[in-house]
Amino acid sequence: MHGSPDEHILERLLEDNAQLADHNREHFDAHGVTAFNFMSAPGAGKTLLLAATINALRDDYGCLVIEGDMVGELDADRLRELDIPAVQIGTGRSCHLDARMVARVLHEQPLAGTDLVFIENVGNLVCPAEFPLGEHLRVVALSVTEGDDKPFKYPVIFHRCDAVVFTKCDLLPYVDFQSERARRFISAVNPEARVFELSALSGQGLSEWTGWIRERAGLNRGRPAGQRQGAGHVHLAAG
Numbered sequence: 001m002h003g004s005p006d007e008h009i010l011e012r013l014l015e016d017n018a019q020l021a022d023h024n025r026e027h028f029d030a031h032g033v034t035a036f037n038f039m040s041a042p043g044a045g046k047t048l049l050l051a052a053t054i055n056a057l058r059d060d061y062g063c064l065v066i067e068g069d070m071v072g073e074l075d076a077d078r079l080r081e082l083d084i085p086a087v088q089i090g091t092g093r094s095c096h097l098d099a100r101m102v103a104r105v106l107h108e109q110p111l112a113g114t115d116l117v118f119i120e121n122v123g124n125l126v127c128p129a130e131f132p133l134g135e136h137l138r139v140v141a142l143s144v145t146e147g148d149d150k151p152f153k154y155p156v157i158f159h160r161c162d163a164v165v166f167t168k169c170d171l172l173p174y175v176d177f178q179s180e181r182a183r184r185f186i187s188a189v190n191p192e193a194r195v196f197e198l199s200a201l202s203g204q205g206l207s208e209w210t211g212w213i214r215e216r217a218g219l220n221r222g223r224p225a226g227q228r229q230g231a232g233h234v235h236l237a238a239g
Helices: 005-030 046-057 074-081 099-106 155-159 169-174 179-189 206-221
Strands: 034-040 063-069 086-090 116-120 137-143 163-167 194-197
Touching: 005 034, 005 099, 034 046, 034 206, 046 063, 046 074, 046 116, 046 163, 046 206, 063 074, 063 099, 074 086, 086 099, 155 179, 163 179, 179 194, 194 206
Parallel strands: 034 116, 034 137, 063 086, 063 116, 137 163, 163 194
Antiparallel strands: none
């Protein structure tokens, strides 16, 4: 059975995005950069997580944030106030970043002295999963205030990630979030994903989390360009 015209258009769009994502990854590799794509629902605390993460790493790594929002630069400005380099991408009506948007930044932004690039995607648990950006690693932030059933309700984004960070864990005594239940849901769709429990405010779990980033960045540095984590691996829509 032949697909509908809309399905063919979507397939072509995803193929074009995947090809440009490969180009972005080659650009990162050529500059010795490890790139992370941070995804979550709105309000999960990605920006605060990034600030705490970079503050813990900045003595040893040059860091850059590519900030994606539909409008405004509020999150980018929050990072800049902390002396964290941040480049803003305004997506307009688009509910996610795509490889083309990131490519424009990469060809305008010097990466000399940069070791880690953190891409903060638009807050959305659906659309970003289908659009790789050229990142080496994908991270999903899940706030404990959202509920522990999100990995069950939104399996695609959790299936296609390398790590899940439970954020705002300082609020666990006050919300109905069962960490073990959330972990079971994650394991059911992605048994290889690393799970971290963290509070960016208190610092709980931060050293384990940043240790993982150091480990992954170190592994990536040790591989030739084109053979680094995720190189040549394309995420396409299921079905």
